[in-house]
Amino acid sequence: xxxxxxxxxxxxxxxxxxxxxxxxxxxxxxxxxxxxxxxxxxxxxxxxxxxxxxxxxxxxxxxxxxxxxxxxxxxxxxxxxxxxxxxxxxxxxxxxxxxxxxxxxxxxxxxxxxxxxxxxxxxxxxxxxxxxxxxxxxxxxxxxxxxxxxxxxxxxxxxxxxxxxxxxxxxxxxxxxxxxxxxxxxxxxxxxxxxxxxxxxxxxxxxxxxxxxxxxxxxxxxxxxxxxxxxxxxxxxxxxxxxxxxxxxxxxxxxxxxxxxxxxxxxxxxxxxxxxxxxxxxxxxxxxxxxxxxx
Numbered sequence: 399x400x401x402x403x404x405x406x407x408x409x410x411x412x413x414x415x416x417x418x419x420x421x422x423x424x425x426x427x428x429x430x431x432x433x434x435x436x437x438x439x440x441x442x443x444x445x446x447x448x449x450x451x452x453x454x455x456x457x458x459x460x461x462x463x464x465x466x467x468x469x470x471x472x473x474x475x476x477x478x479x480x481x482x483x484x485x486x487x488x489x490x491x492x493x494x495x496x497x498x499x500x501x502x503x504x505x506x507x508x509x510x511x512x513x514x515x516x517x518x519x520x521x522x523x524x525x526x527x528x529x530x531x532x533x534x535x536x537x538x539x540x541x542x543x544x545x546x547x548x549x550x551x552x553x554x555x556x557x558x559x560x561x562x563x564x565x566x567x568x569x570x571x572x573x574x575x576x577x578x579x580x581x582x583x584x585x586x587x588x589x590x591x592x593x594x595x596x597x598x599x600x601x602x603x604x605x606x607x608x609x610x611x612x613x614x615x616x617x618x619x620x621x622x623x624x625x626x627x628x629x630x631x632x633x634x635x636x637x638x639x640x641x642x643x644x645x646x647x648x649x650x651x652x653x654x655x656x657x658x659x660x661x662x663x664x665x666x667x668x669x670x671x672x673x674x675x676x677x678x679x680x681x682x683x684x685x686x687x688x689x690x691x692x693x
Contacts, residue, residue: 424454428463435470444470448483461487461496468503477511489527498524498533502540509544517544535564542687546680549592549672554683555584561691576691583686590675598668602661609664614671622660 431446447467454460464483471480484504489497505520521541524534538561545554558580566573593613602609607623610616 424450424456424459427453428459431463431466435466438473440470440473443467465499465503468507472503472507472510475510477507480507494528494530494533497527498536501527502537505537505540505544509540509547514544514548518548532564535561538564539687539691543684546683549676551584551589555580558584558687558691565691579686583683588679590672590679592672592675593668595665595668595672598664599661602664606660609661610667613664613667615667618663618667622663 427446427450431443431450434440434443434446444467447463447470451460451463451467454463464487468480468483471477471483481504484500484507487496487500489500501520501524505517508514508517508520518541521537521544524537528534538557541557542554542561545551545557559577562573562576562580566576598609598613600609601612605623607619607621610619610622612619
């Protein structure tokens with residue numbers, strides 16, 4: 399009973415302290431946080447912004463504190479924590495400007511964190527959460543970069559076309575010029591021919607080693623094929639000479655390792671091939687898009 403009374407008393411004191419936090423106190427917290435941010439002390443600033451969020455009675459100030467804390471996390475590359483801060487902001491019934499900031503910054507941090515699928519998801523959410531189409535236009539540049547990195551060049555070209563239309567709605571000359579640029583940089587003759595990762599795995603499933611050959615690594619593919627063939631031959635020889643248990647057990651163990659490893663290896667090599675053959679192209683795309691669409 400005494401423990402319960404003590405707990406109740408401490409809780410009352412704690413809540414009293416919270417209510418005693420005045421507007422001047424929260425403004426002082428904001429001043430400290432802003433000063434730390436200005437001096438590039440991002441970790442310390444993020445702590446004070448979260449403290450400001452906790453003690454502030456104003457919903458607007460709480461949201462701004464969360465945005466600022468997320469920005470601090472972004473500055474010192476803690477993107478996951480930044481996204482978590484943004485996701486704690488309630489967007490139900492919020493203005494388009496608030497929803498855009500939450501989703502766009504979440505997408506940007508996902509992109510910087512190389513989580514392209516999540517970045518695309520945040521950007522797609524803008525299409526049905528926001529009514530003002532001008533905000534969608536602002537997100538298209540980032541959307542193009544995200545799609546390029548995922549080798550979705552046809553979809554990226556479509557988004558860039560929408561951006562061009564939004565930027566030059568009343569300027570047909572600029573629109574036509576940019577359209578020619580878009581058609582040029584996304585020309586089918588320039589788009590790299592990539593390998594199908596799933597196909598590489600399927601080929602190796604039925605023809606061990608051939609998946610690595612498909613992915614462009616012929617030496618490794620041929621070596622893998624011959625390794626499995628030699629092990630299979632050794633198993634047959636073991637059975638002929640009546641080493642049944644040893645030949646079957648060891649042979650199956652080795653073949654399983656080479657076989658399953660070969661499938662995963664073929665998929666990895668296909669992904670590596672795609673990355674290496676698209677890296678320069680995507681960098682070229684990014685530079686040209688920046689040159690023609692960012693003033």
